[in-house]
Amino acid sequence: MSKPLRLVFAGTPEFAVPSLAACLASGVEVVAVYTQPDRPAGRGRRLAASPVKQAALAANVPVEQPETLRDAAARERLAAYAPDLVVVVAYGLILPKTVLALPRLGCWNVHASLLPRWRGAAPIQRAILAGDxxxxxxxxxMEAGLDTGPVLLEARTPIAPDDTGGSLHDRLAVLGAATLAEGLARLLRGDPPAPTAQREDGVVYAHKLDKAEARLDWDEPADVLARKVRAFDPWPVAEAVIDGERMRIWSAQAIEGDVDGPTGRIVAAGRDSIDVATGAGALRITELQREGGRRIRVRDWLNARRDGVAA
Incomplete structure (x- = not known):
């Protein structure tokens, strides 16, 4: 009887948890899980385990949390697990060439885009921002370059007009796990997916999100601002000054047509929404958050205002 395939899984955030579950259910032997060290979280800034660490401990899989994989001790520790395959999903640490060359079957990565478009750290949000x-x-x-390796399997999904960074994240996490499960199943039955080199054209980089990007500029077109609201939900959340008050904007849509008045001015107020003039059209806001407050519907904000809203 042949020995089961030995797999090391490396991942950190919630996005990677379904892929870890797919590995655990695939018939391979998950001999270790690598994840980022515990980090301060929450208002108390207490050290918190990553979602992947929590899932690994619940499955009784050994957990490793090195600060880096570049030093010899960390590489020797990984080599001791004798992995046939390493699967990486949003791990957050760079794998040096010596680590990439360690497993006999190489290293696989689940990436949330259709490569070579949106290589890099924030492919989900960048796709929404670009209007894909x-x-x-x-x-x-995986190979030494940033998301440059050949593609083994691909699965596609449309981006709906109401998709947010959060909803698309959750859907792609499940889709990624299913795609990984298919790859592992083919590997185990002796029919591994064939690598296909990425196209040389169409390379776009998904740079890491910066909180400053979430500040809305009312001089931009409404459709651009609406995409920012969707892309930055649930983090870092779009924010803007409305009627002299800085607020987070959680839900909005673009309204086409000419708008009278300067950008940033409230030009209409209904029972459930307010329209703010932009560089092209208006942004209809339905859900927001005042500083220090909770996320609320616009109707609740309007009802709380004693002076009403000037249209």
Whole structure:
């Protein structure tokens, strides 16, 4: 009887948890899980385990949390697990060439875009910001470059007009796990997916999100601002000054047509929404958050205002 395939999984955030579950259910032997060290979280800033660490401990899988994989001790520790395959999903640490070369079957990565478009750290949000109509996940064989390796399997999904960074994240996490499960199943039955080199054209980088990007500029077109509201939900959340008050904006849509008055001015107020003039059209806001407050519907904000809203 042949020995089961030995797999090391490396991942950190919630996005990686379904992929870890797919590995655990695949028939391979998950011999260790690598994840980022515990970090301060919450108002008390207490050290908190990553979602992947929590899932690994619940499954009784050994957990490793090195600060880096670049030193010899960390590499020797990984080599001691004798992995046939390493699967990486949003791990957050760079794998040096010596680590990439360690498993006999190489290293696989689940990436949340249709490569070579949106290589890098924030492919989900960048796809929404750019107005892409479609995205997906690629199961890729890792190499030294940033998301440059050949693609093993790909799955696509449309980006809906109401998709947020959060909703698309959750859907791609499930899709990525299913794609990984298919790859592992093919590997185990002796029919591994064939690598296909990425196209040389169409390379776009998904740079890490910066909190400053979430500040809305009313001189921009309404459709651009609406995409920012969706992309930055649930983090870092779009914010803007409305009627002299800085607020977070959680839900909004673009309204086409000419708008009278300067940008940033409230030009209409209904029972459930307010329209704010932009560089092209208006942004209709339905859900917001005052500083120090909770997320509320616009109707509740309007009802709380003693002076009403000037249209």
């Amino acid at each position: 109509s479609e995205t997906g996940v690629d199961l890729m064989r």
